[in-house]
Every structure is written in structure tokens, then in C-alpha cells.
Amino acid sequence: MMPPEQETASITTATSNIGPSSIVLADWTETLTVHAEPSVSSVNNMSSCSQDDQTFQAQREPVLSRFTILTASLRPVTLKFADVACTVSLSTKGNWLTSSEPKSTRTVLNGVSGIVRPGELLAMLGPSGSGKTTLLTALAGRLSGKVSGTITYNDQPFSSSTKRKTGFVTQDDVLYPHLTVLETLTYAALLRLPKKLTEEEKKEQAEWIITELGLSRCRHSVVGGPLFRGISGGERKRVSIGHEMLVNPSLLLLDEPTSGLDSTTSQRIVATLRGLARGGRTVITTIHQPSSRLYMMFDKVVVLSEGCPIYSGMASRVMEYFESLGYSPGFNFMNPADFLLDLANGDL
């Protein structure tokens, strides 16, 4: 049921809001702007991936030199995945509860394909257990050995260079509960940024992230943990995203960045991700049940049902595609994400 990728249209949609000078990330309490990024045309005119990247890079350089150290290291990544499958072993040996059983396997992903270019935000949708996290982990290069199919980054296999360009925000973030937001990001900056930067420059980058992600109000609050209260869930997610943003990843993958958050905070986080994508990054996120407002911010979606793709392509074309197959929502104004989840659950 998966349609072919329709790339020409996707690029136009994905980049239509890119401005030449600055990008508003999200409407947090502070005014948030991110440095100048590539012009619309630099991404719109892409024809092949490698050519895309060269054009993109060439047009970025003069602009980048005016901005932060973080932006200057950006290297666009085009991620392609084809026929990705993953099988896991279920039981290997018996224990005192169960008798010894023959080794069995389960296919948790099967035949998933897609492409995400710099400037695009791709969302993976599907019911719980459909394989979203597994696919995200595979795309982050963290499932080697268990995955078949092809996953390439600028037409190359995963490498240590790709790893350096990749940020991965997991569902269960690991942050030190006793540190404040400022301390968390400053220590991360001191440890993770290149040695060629001075301590002052590294601290500046941590400050920059705090402003960009609207964390100024809670900069001196402790992160907290299960045993004592700290910052809110949404702020915590933003600290985790900031932690990965510090190394200015060209490829950013996030597992459920909006889980447990109210719709306004979720919208701000997705707007931030979209802003990061518009800055020339390739951004991929899993998401459970996005509202229609969130759905509209996605450039592309991959919809999984029991590990199999039922759609991979432009977010804006999904209804049109399923209507052409004879599936349509019962009424006019249905959230596309709800419709897709009903389909993936086999409820339509």
C-alpha cells in the first residue's frame, strides 16, 4: 500500500518557508531566532542528492561565516533507506519458569523505504508496537547487524563521520537530576564541543541553546528526577533536545519528543524541530498521536502497521493517496493523523 516517493513536490513543500536571513524556531516566551540559513532556492532547486548537497553547501558558506560556531560546522545529510527489515530473537533458552523452547524470531520491520533531505522534517506514525522506535534506531545507525536493506547517508553507509553528525534524542532521556539546566548544558558543551573552541566559546554555545529553546526562565532550576521535582516535562524534553543540538547535528533523530506533553508545548517542540530542519538539518521524529496542527508541520510521513509501511511520502498528499485507493474518512474535517492511525490499526 506504500506509494512511490514524489520528491519534486516534497522539496517545494518542505522548504517553502525558508527565509534568507533568520528563522523563528517557535513562539516560546522569549523571541527565538536562529541564524541565517540557506535560501529557499538553494534547496528547492535540488535535482540529485549529491548535487543538492553541493549546491546547498555552496550557497550556505558566505552566510554561515557571520553566525555561530555551531552553524559553521553544519554538513547537510540526505538519508535514504530502502527495503529496511529487522528481525529479533524472541526466546533462546528456558529458565525456572519456562521449559526450554526452540529459538524463535519475529520480524519487527519489513520493507520500509523512504528518503529525507536536508530541510525536511519526517514523522513516523503508527500504533504502539508498530516498529517506529526500531526504525528510528536503525536509521541512527544503532542497530547494525540486526537490520537488512540499505540505509545511506549522502549515498555512503553509516560511518564514524556520520555518527559525529548525528544527534539522537531517546524517549527516556538520561539527565543528571541534581544539575541545573544551565549546568547541564554548560557541562555538555565543555565535554562535547571540539577542543579548538575556548571555554568561553563553549559556554556561549550553551547560553545560545538556552535562548533558542526558550529555557531562560528555568536556567537556574534543577533538572530533577523520580525522587524530587525539578523542571517540567516539556522543559526536560527541551533540555534533551538542546543537549543534542549542542553538537549541531546535521541529522537529528528523536523518539517521541512530545510524549506526555500538552498540545501547546507539543506544538512548540515540533515547531522547534521544523525550525531546525529549515536550518538545513535532516530531522526525523517518531510521534504517537499528533494533532492536525502538528501534522501540518511535517513534510513527510512514514506510517507503520505491524512493522510494514502503509505509506511513505509527502505528508500533504496522504489523504489524496488513500482516497485514490478507496479509503476516506467518514467526515470532512478529520485529523489526517487519526485517519492514518485508524488505517494502521485496521479500523477502516
Ligand SMILES: Nc1ncnc2c1ncn2[C@@H]1O[C@H](COP(=O)(O)OP(=O)(O)OP(=O)(O)O)[C@@H](O)[C@H]1O
Ligand atoms: N529486541 C527485541 N526483542 C523482542 N521484541 C522486540 C525487540 N525490539 C523490538 N521488539 C518488538 O518490536 C515491536 C516494535 O517495537 P518498537 O519499540 O519499535 O515499537 P513502537 O512503534 O516504537 O512502539 P511504541 O509506540 O509503543 O514506543 C514491539 O512489538 C516490540 O515488542
